[in-house]
Amino acid sequence: MALLEAAQSVLDREGLAAVTVRAVAREADVAPMGVYNRFGSKEGLLLALAxxxxxxxxxxxxxxxxxxxxxxxxxxxxxxxxxxxxxxxxxxxxxxxxxxxxxxxxxxxxxxxxxxxxxxxxxxxxxxxxxxxxxxxxxxxxxxxxxxxxxxxxxxxxxxxxxxxxxxxxxxxxxxxxxxxx
Missing domain, CATH: 1.10.357.10 (Tetracycline Repressor, domain 2)
Known part of the structure; x- marks a missing residue:
């Protein structure tokens, strides 16, 4: 949930182009691998946001x-x-x-x-x-x-x-x- 909150914050603040695995990891204060482990890919992350x-x-x-x-x-x-x-x-x-x-x-x-x-x-x-x-x-x-x-x-x-x-x-x-x- 914290990763999705972080992704939504990045999306709302900076727009879709700014939603990257690294940006979300940075926002959530986790390693990028944490985002991959949870969502599999950037596409998986965007799907969860949608x-x-x-x-x-x-x-x-x-x-x-x-x-x-x-x-x-x-x-x-x-x-x-x-x-x-x-x-x-x-x-x-x-x-x-x-x-x-x-x-x-x-x-x-x-x-x-x-x-x-x-x-x-x-x-x-x-x-x-x-x-x-x-x-x-x-x-x-x-x-x-x-x-x-x-x-x-x-x-x-x-x-x-x-x-x-x-x-x-x-x-x-x-x-x-x-x-x-x-």
Whole structure:
């Protein structure tokens, strides 16, 4: 656990490129062999970091089930953005191209699917039986939602939005998604 904490500290402070076996060993005050013994390789270390980030994201988007469907959806989408803004390096590790999430069958992809299942549940809460008929599946509708919110977050993190007021724009995007799903 101390090695994973050390790796996460390096990631959060210095970014993905700085996460090396030596840097993590130095942060944890252990020999580099200790990192290899625990994770096998740098790739194993990054996989463990990605799994941890996805677990945290899952907890963030798993909102209170006692709320009405629209409020649950809204809070889940807002939590997704909040996670990304609070932990941009973890978000980049998970959703960056070629990362652990892209490796089909990896432990990270299993946790990534669990996060997506929460989104499916949030979307299903909004969709009545009639609305669901407009989509091939609730997973398809959830993929559309994820594409929109991920795109908005990605633009914001990259500082490449074309207008100011990212939070207000994101809130209005959620309103648009709710109307579109219903």
């Amino acid at each position: 799994v941890r980030a996805l677990e945290d994201l899952w907890r963030a988007v798993s909102v209170d089930r006692s709320l009405d469907a629209e409020e649950r959806f809204r809070r889940g989408c807002l939590a997704y953005r909040q996670f990304a803004l609070a932990h941009p390096q973890r978000y980049a590790l998970v959703f960056g191209g070629g990362g652990p999430l892209a490796q089909t069958g990896s432990e990270a992809s299993v946790y990534g699917h669990a996060v997506f299942e929460v989104l499916i549940e949030l979307v299903e809460g909004l969709l009545g039986r009639e609305s669901l008929k407009r989509f091939a599946s609730s997973a398809e509708a959830a993929q559309m939602v994820w594409t929109a919110i991920h795109g908005a977050v990605h633009l914001e993190l990259g500082g490449i939005g074309q207008v100011s007021g990212s939070h207000d724009i994101y809130e209005r995007l959620i309103d648009l998604l709710i109307r579109g799903l219903r």
